[in-house]
Ligand SMILES: Nc1ncnc2c1ncn2[C@@H]1O[C@H](COP(=O)(O)OP(=O)(O)OP(=O)(O)O)[C@@H](O)[C@H]1O
């Protein structure tokens with residue numbers, strides 16, 4: 001490529017990225033009513049679940065909608081794992097959390113809660129066929145807890161007394177399954193949620209009476225978004241008074257899930273599931289592809305620059321590049337994603353969209369790997385090539401561009417294709433910061449229909465198909481443009 | 485007349501290893517200087533300081549009047565005037581033979597693409613490889629590669645040519661063609677500094693033979709003087725070995 005083509009390429013990429021960031025943030029500017037970003041759990045029926053169209057419903061969601069309508073504000077709902085959502089509120093990324101969050105003294109230190117809206121308690125559940133009769137039977141066994149929940153915190157307070165071990169899950173359905181399959185012997189869960197799950201076919205039974213009873217509350221970061229809390233409280237008082245609240249609760253408690261989520265018995269064949277969830281899967285694949293392709297383009301630019309800095313004969317640039325590679329290759333992708341999405345806004349006070357954070361994460365992490373093999377590839381080009389080019393009077397950069405890079409890039413092609421595939425797979429980790437890509441799409445669909453095996457099979461097939469297509473494309477492009 | 489190349493008290497060390505220990509040499513326009521000497525004596529190192537592929541530790545180097553040791557000298561400008569031919573050719577494998585030759589004049593804005601092509605074909609004809617213009621370097625024999633490398637260096641119209649054992653990596657039957665090209669160049673009046681073990685070439689073409697040993701120039705003179713009547717014991721010893729195999 002000559003200089004002009006490179007610049008065009010770069011401009012195009014930047015335009016696309018800026019476009020995405022802009023569309024991502026434009027919601028706030030568009031409406032005159034105050035607009036909030038509110039997180040909820042990906043799955044916590046009956047408080048949050050998806051209806052058959054993939055729309056979120058449930059006690060929490062319906063309450064929130066009723067209040068928003070009365071109090072004249074709009075909100076964007078961002079479903080995330082409970083724990084990530086709770087952190088995102090504290091970092092200022094997200095304005096509020098409505099996710100069946102129990103009001104505890106510890107949480108009151110960092111959150112401000114609205115009027116308590118639902119009374120709850122923690123119960124213990126075991127597999128239907130379990131021989132466990134009381135908490136005393138848990139000694140030495142492992143129980144399943146959901147990360148960051150009040151039920152988990154309660155379990156830990158009695159852990160010493162009953163002598164059980166714990167393991168953690170981010171998602172209720174996976175956790176229930178684990179207990180039902182016997183991998184773990186029991187779980188601690190909020191009463192309404194557990195009862196609702198059992199009523200809807202989860203193969204568990206309740207072992208204990210509700211303990212540690214308390215209330216759910218709508219939370220914001222302490223000292224922030226006070227207007228939102230006031231609106232919530234005013235609206236809540238109103239819907240309590242006029243009976244809307246009771247209607248909402250009655251609608252979900254004691255109801256079969258199929259009322260909202262469609263009959264679970266219909267069409268649970270692979271094709272049926274594929275058809276039912278077509279649009280969600282397509283959206284997930286689209287998001288995954290977008291993250292992969294933009295991610296690899298940005299990572300390639302970043303990696304090329306750092307890789308070049310790593311080989312120029314200059315100690316400072318060399319040290320800088322090595323440090324960058326060391327840090328971003330060393331950090332697990334998930335840690336980096338959380339650090340950028342939750343950590344940076346806590347430090348700077350500026351929100352970063354999940355998509356921007358995700359792309360930045362991919363750019364830095366995949367870019368560090370690319371930088372390492374770019375540097376390696378360039379180093380493996382015989383030094384005589386650089387010397388011959390320099391001896392003709394070409395400058396270092398001209399010699400690099402015209403002589404060393406073309407040969408080095410050819411050596412790097414297999415590594416690039418490999419990194420492309422890795423990037424595609426790594427995008428699934430970004431579901432942790434609330435990006436609904438293909439993996440998260442799978443989680444969300446399963447939370448609705450409990451068809452774990454079949455959905456994961458479909459998701460796996462989709463990854464394989466996409467990877468095959470992308471690999472094919474990359475190899476074709478290499479043949480077509482690489483070896484001229 | 486000022487010298488094309490003027491080197492004064494040149495030292496070069498790699499860490500503690502002093503490879504050049506005070507070299508003085510002047511090369512006049514049109515002169516052909518052949519450098520001989522045992523392996524490791526510093527011949528290549530010396531040659532490579534003349535176009536600053538190696539940075540000298542101390543001393544003075546003037547090329548066409550440009551002071552190489554001066555940081556303000558634009559080394560790329562100096563190099564345009566100093567062609568170099570390497571033992572291992574170092575052709576650019578991703579480019580065709582003709583593109584190898586035209587790369588530098590086009591990239592450095594000396595010639596348009598068309599002009600460079602014309603010149604390139606002319607130079608390839610001069611080294612007897614016009615019909616290989618579109619071939620890739622990997623399709624050439626060693627001797628052909630080295631002749632392309634010479635054509636590539638000549639494309640910048642240098643006034644000085646440096647050769648570092650241009651025939652050492654070649655099969656014996658290829659050596660003649662390459663030496664013939666160099667002989668032609670010498671006859672046209674090119675200023676040349678050649679490191680080689682080809683004593684026949686030295687006797688025939690060199691105006692001066694310079695003998696290197698242990699980082700010093702131990703002996704220099706006309707080919708007759710150096711080959712027939714060497715004064716330095718090391719030179720006597722070396723010539724004994726290479727001439728009477
Ligand atoms: N880049 C380098 N780093 C360290 N030492 C070097 C380097 N290049 C050359 N030397 C050392 O400098 C000395 C002279 O090497 P040089 O290549 O100049 O010898 P030469 O006379 O060309 O030998 P030959 O006939 O084998 O090519 C050798 O001892 C060599 O090991």
Ligand SMILES: [Mg+2]
Nearest residue numbers: 527528529649
């Ligand atoms: Mg040598």
